Structures are given as C-alpha cells and as structure tokens.
Amino acid sequence: MRALRVAVGIAAAMVWSPPVLAASDPPPGAASCSGCHSAGATAASSIPRLNGRDAGDIVTAMAGFRDGSLPATVMNRIAKGFSDDESRAIAAWLAAQK
C-alpha cells in the first residue's frame, strides 16, 4: 500500500507539474550555426566554438563580417543574410548555451 501511495504521488507530480518549456527555443537561424561551430567540446576544429561566448563579441563580429571590415572566407557571405536584430537574438542564445 505504501509503495502504491508513493507511486501515486510520483505520478501525480508527473501529471500536475507545470509544462516544462523548452530551454529557450533557438531564434531563427541559430540552430544552423552548430553545423560548423561545434556545440560540444569534443570535435577537433579550426572553426571557433560559439556556445558560451560573449554576446557582444558575436554581434560585433557579425557586423564586421557584414560590412567587410572583418576579413572572412565564408562568414561574410552568411552574415549578409542576418539583420542586426537577428544577430543580437542569435548571439544572446549562443551566449546562454553551455
């Protein structure tokens, strides 16, 4: 009986706990970054990891890639697809990732 009460308690908690929101959905475009910029710490790569980086640094880099003041191979072509607002949202999300 005691075991059943515990089970009921657990199940009740499962049923009535408030819905867990996704750990903040990535803003448009952000999920694509990890195709090249490793989200994990394991891959050996010449391409910098962005998760946990300072958001301001990412926004500044994106603006530099966009106006050509920061030299790049491919990021200049990609940065032109994002506005300042979009870059800021992506940067804030990347900065919040572990």
Place this chain on the structure above:
Amino acid sequence: MGISHRMSRREFCGAGAATATALTFPLAFPLPAFAQSAARVVVIGGGFGGASCARALRQIDPKLQVTLVEPNRTFTSCPFSNNVIAGLRSIEKQQFGYDKIAASGVTLVPQAATAINVTARTVGLADGASLSYDRLVLSPGVDLRFDALQGYDEAAAAKMPHAWKAGEQTLLLRKQLEAMDDGGLVVIAAPANPFRCPPGPYERACLIAHYLKTKKPRSKLLILDAKDTFSKQRLFQNAWKELYPGMIEWISLSQGGKVNAVDPATNTLITDFGNHTAQVANVIPPQRAGRIAEIAGATDKTGWCAIDPVTFESRSAANIHVIGDACLAGAMPKSAFSANAQAKACASAIATLISGGSPAAPKLINTCYSLAAPDYGISVAGVYQPKNGLLADVEGAGGVSPADAPRDFRVREADYAQSWFATITAEVFG
C-alpha cells in the same frame, strides 16, 4: 522449441511484475494524461537528416518518445567519400555508429520501413511489426533511378559504379582506378538537376585527377554532363586549369554530353553525339526520393517531396514531415549541411506542434565545401527563409568563394572543410 516453455523463477517474477504494473497503472491514473505527455515521433532514415532530427527532438523535449528506424548498424558518409575514391582517406573514417544516439534516449529499430498507414498513423517494418506515431519524419535520402538510362540497372552498377551511396560502391570505384593502366580514360557521367550533392561530380573529377596526376599521369578524365551549368562552375574550371592542366575535359549538355544509355559489357557510354568507351566508367544516374516517401504518398510527379517551408510537413501526407535530400527545399541544395539544418528546424516545429503551438518561420543556412585538391578548398553558402510557400534565398547573402583568391585562402577553406566534417559528424553521431 522446448526452451521457450521453461521459465526460470527470475523470468517468472519479472513477467509477474510487468503484469502487475500493466494492471495497476491504468486503474490508478487516467491514461490521457500519460498519452499527452509522451507523444510518439518516428523518424525513418539514419543519415545526416534523420539522425540529427531524432537527437534534436530528444534534446528539445526529453519527454518525447522518439524512435529511429534504420536498417544499417553503421552509417557511411557520402561527404568526404571522394577522398576515399582518390586514395586519400580510409573508408573507416567515413563510418559512424548509433550508440550515442541510443544513449541520448532515442529508441533504435534496426529494420527497414516497408509500409505506412497515413490514417492509422503506423509504420510497417520488414519483420512484420508495426510502430504507431503522432508525427512521422521521413529522411530516406535518394534512390538511384535504375530505369532512367538504358542499360544502367543494379547489375550494371557492379561494372560501372555510381559511388553515389557511400560504401561498397565507393571502394569499387577506387579499386577500378587502382587497377587501371597509366594512359587510361576515366569517364564520369553527371545527371541533370536536381540530385544529391550538386558539386559532388566535379569535386570527384578533381580528386580523381589528383590521384591520376600522382600515379598515372598519362591518363585522362572526361565528364559527360546532362547540364550546361553546374555548382561552383568557374571555381572548379579554374582549379582544373591550375592544378590538372590538360587532364580534365567537360562536355556539356549542348555539346552532346548527356548520356542516354550504357553498355556495361564494353564499358561504353552512349550519347546523341557518339560513344565513349572508358577504362573506368562512373555513372551517376538520375535520382528521386527514397522509396518509402512514395509509399507514404509524400512524393509528387517529379519523384521528390513537396513540403511546407516552416514545418517541413508534406504537402500531400498529413502528420508526415520530410527533410534532407528527399524533400524539395526550394533554393536549398541537397547537402548534408542542409539536411542537418532542416532536421533541427523540423524538430523545433514538431515539438511546437505537439505542444499545441504554431511554429515560427525558420531561417536556415547551408555551407558546402568541395576539395579541388587536399589543400585547395572552395565553398558555396546560402541563407534561406520561407517565401511564397518555398524556402527562398535571402537576397544579398550567400554565394561562392571569390574567383581571384590567393592560394592561402584555398588552403584555409580546405582546412575548414575538414573541420566542418569533424564537427557535423560529432554533432550527429558523437
């Protein structure tokens, strides 16, 4: 037979406990609450698209019951397989297992999916079992059309490899190149659009030429093309002149390059303008979405899958989403990078739909590297968003590497190509 009738005490207890659980839970708790909290998503196809999607779904919502249906125990990557053909890389470096995907909470079903009941929302498996789903993701890749070129069927592919699905075919083409005498003719037949990996045939020409230049320098390589233009064309043609002068010849559609038929007995490729007999013939035939997409009713008359650009839901089959090479993704090319990016956007959309919300319009990126030589990389990139029901290029963004870049730029892009492969395979399979 006898063994199944003998039940050990432990097995008996286990069975009893399972029965008690099965009886107790439905009595004690209302089922609908459980059903709602554990929506079922089945993903068919364990390549860059399907494996990424299954993993992303679990990451976004750990309560989701995610099942990945993939008959192969090992995935062999097409990206970088041209390096295997050219003797620059072992096939083992192309191969990845599914252990980490299982460890992330995805249920693996090592079976082929053979049937889909759209009304009952079930997937039939080769062993006769069936899986129920609330949402189904199809990422079946391409099927090679063995009805498109006269004489080119599966048996012909054992003589004239396509090597457009990595594995045995990759190694067969490599062996044929190794066995060829110096001074031989290699022919690559490239298909019309759309097809998997648009720059692939031309990267392959470069890396085979790299092998020939090193090992069999009197040999020639001919590309017979069913198109008049191709991906990264100017960059490839410049690289051919710069790196392999006089070795590679490209015959376009309007110059009579379209292969209509082949004769495997003599290794001959037949065009409207004449016959070409090759020592090594690499025939890349036209393609369509993997067969299960047609079974699901998700293909249109082109053989590919039209999708909603926000949710990747099929235009013709409800609750079925199609990602990767099989879908018509508008301006997005059929690449591993695209498949991975689409997988993550699709997973977000599915999680939102299951929770009763309406998915926001995504923005997607593609970046696709090719190697003209091991230290000479070129790329094409694009940014995409939904527009008029399709995924369209964001204007002003994207494009190819500069035509006039110094050599160290090509060296850096070759390095980034390697880094990209290490990163994406770690994200999907590691």
